[in-house]
Amino acid sequence: xxxxxxxxxxxxxxxxxxxxxxxxxxxxxxxxxxxxxxxxxxxxxxxxxxxxxxxxxxxxxxxxxxxxxxxxxxxxxxxxxxxxxxxxxxxxxxxxxxxxxxxxxxxxxxxxxxxxxxxxxxxxxxxxxxxxxxxxxxxxxxxxxxxxxxxxxxxxxxxxxxxxxxxxxxxxxxxxxxxxxxxxxxxxxxxxxxxxxxxxxxxxxxxxxxxxxxxxxxxxxxxxxxxxxxxxxxxxxxxxxxxxxxxxxxxxxxxxxxxxxxxxxxxxxxxxxxxxxxxxxxxxxxxxxxxxxxxxxxxxxxxxxxxxxxxxxxxxxxxxxxxxxxxxxxxxxxxxxxxxxxxxxxxxxxxxxxxxxxxxxxxxxxxxxxxx
Ligand SMILES: [Zn+2]
Numbered sequence: 360x361x362x363x364x365x366x367x368x369x370x371x372x373x374x375x376x377x378x379x380x381x382x383x384x385x386x387x388x389x390x391x392x393x394x395x396x397x398x399x400x401x402x403x404x405x406x407x408x409x410x411x412x413x414x415x416x417x418x419x420x421x422x423x424x425x426x427x428x429x430x431x432x433x434x435x436x437x438x439x440x441x442x443x444x445x446x447x448x449x450x451x452x453x454x455x456x457x458x459x460x461x462x463x464x465x466x467x468x469x470x471x472x473x474x475x476x477x478x479x480x481x482x483x484x485x486x487x488x489x490x491x492x493x494x495x496x497x498x499x500x501x502x503x504x505x506x507x508x509x510x511x512x513x514x515x516x517x518x519x520x521x522x523x524x525x526x527x528x529x530x531x532x533x534x535x536x537x538x539x540x541x542x543x544x545x546x547x548x549x550x551x552x553x554x555x556x557x558x559x560x561x562x563x564x565x566x567x568x569x570x571x572x573x574x575x576x577x578x579x580x581x582x583x584x585x586x587x588x589x590x591x592x593x594x595x596x597x598x599x600x601x602x603x604x605x606x607x608x609x610x611x612x613x614x615x616x617x618x619x620x621x622x623x624x625x626x627x628x629x630x631x632x633x634x635x636x637x638x639x640x641x642x643x644x645x646x647x648x649x650x651x652x653x654x655x656x657x658x659x660x661x662x663x664x665x666x667x668x669x670x671x672x673x674x675x676x677x678x679x680x681x682x683x684x685x686x687x688x689x690x691x692x693x694x695x696x697x698x699x700x701x702x703x704x705x706x707x708x709x710x711x712x713x714x715x716x717x718x719x720x721x722x723x724x725x726x727x728x729x730x731x
Pocket of ligand 1: 608
């Protein structure tokens with residue numbers, strides 16, 4: 360019993376020292392001892408263990424109060440890495456992040472999607488090539504998350520419903536035969552929410568607006584999850600299923616058909632070209648965008664009525680929402696609001712680029728940090 364208690368104290372000191380260093384730039388032994396109320400020998404023995412495991416490094420020297428310079432320690436953020444992949448119809452984006460969620464590499468490869476062995480092998484080869492070309496050791500990689508436009512089972516191993524990419528039933532085993540680390544699938548909207556939460560840790564509904572729209576609900580720092588993976592799929596809420604616009608899901612009038620980028624942009628337009636035309640005052644584009652903002656405000660208001668927590672606009676569109684557009688949305692929300700609204704519940708996310716790939720990599724890092 361006594362041995363067990365001693366071990367858990369040791370583990371806790373070890374863990375506390377690591378996480379203190381994680382939250383600081385660099386610290387000396389003395390600073391750690393003072394901050395955590397530990398003896399110097401305890402700090403020394405735990406620092407030695409962390410050094411042996413490559414989790415921290417000696418990092419120059421710091422001035423100490425008594426004038427002598429002290430050795431500084433800092434975490435080695437690249438001790439472990441994680442891979443995130445976003446798959447699209449014609450290409451895939453591969454991100455490598457470290458223990459501080461810093462993006463070390465982002466690479467996009469042209470690779471038409473298919474739910475077959477040939478595709479899995481080609482995608483995995485690209486992942487291994489990215490690791491190799493950048494000198495990242497495979498045994499340092501904790502795992503790879505694949506962000507998919509579809510619903511995922513609770514274990515992250517099967518796509519339960521993947522209509523956009525036609526990948527229902529796809530399993531991680533298709534990929535794991537080609538990679539020496541674990542693979543998990545994630546719903547793409549959950550990845551955007553994970554990336555946004557890592558950048559700004561507040562609960563909320565993340566409304567991810569890309570080619571398609573997706574939503575995820577974060578409560579107490581956790582993405583709402585059920586066994587069938589349908590949580591927060593508000594994009595398919597419809598209040599006009601008979602006469603509304605046709606959705607890819609088979610029904611009509613879904614939020615997806617009014618608020619996604621595929622509903623906003625013409626076939627020949629990109630987000631850049633659309634916003635250039637908007638800034639130039641192209642009448643048709645200005646009118647189309649005003650109508651789009653009307654629908655978007657309706658969708659946001661409905662989400663707000665359903666769960667009264669902050670709403671974060673994430674995904675590719677978020678980069679283009681400047682203060683003026685945000686104000687236009689807020690004005691519309693104020694107009695349609697039934698109840699008095701004292702608090703501002705709408706904000707714009709900060710991870711517009713590659714949020715799905717980054718967010719797909721973060722859970723492996725989170726798991727590792729909980730373990731240390
Ligand atoms: Zn739908």
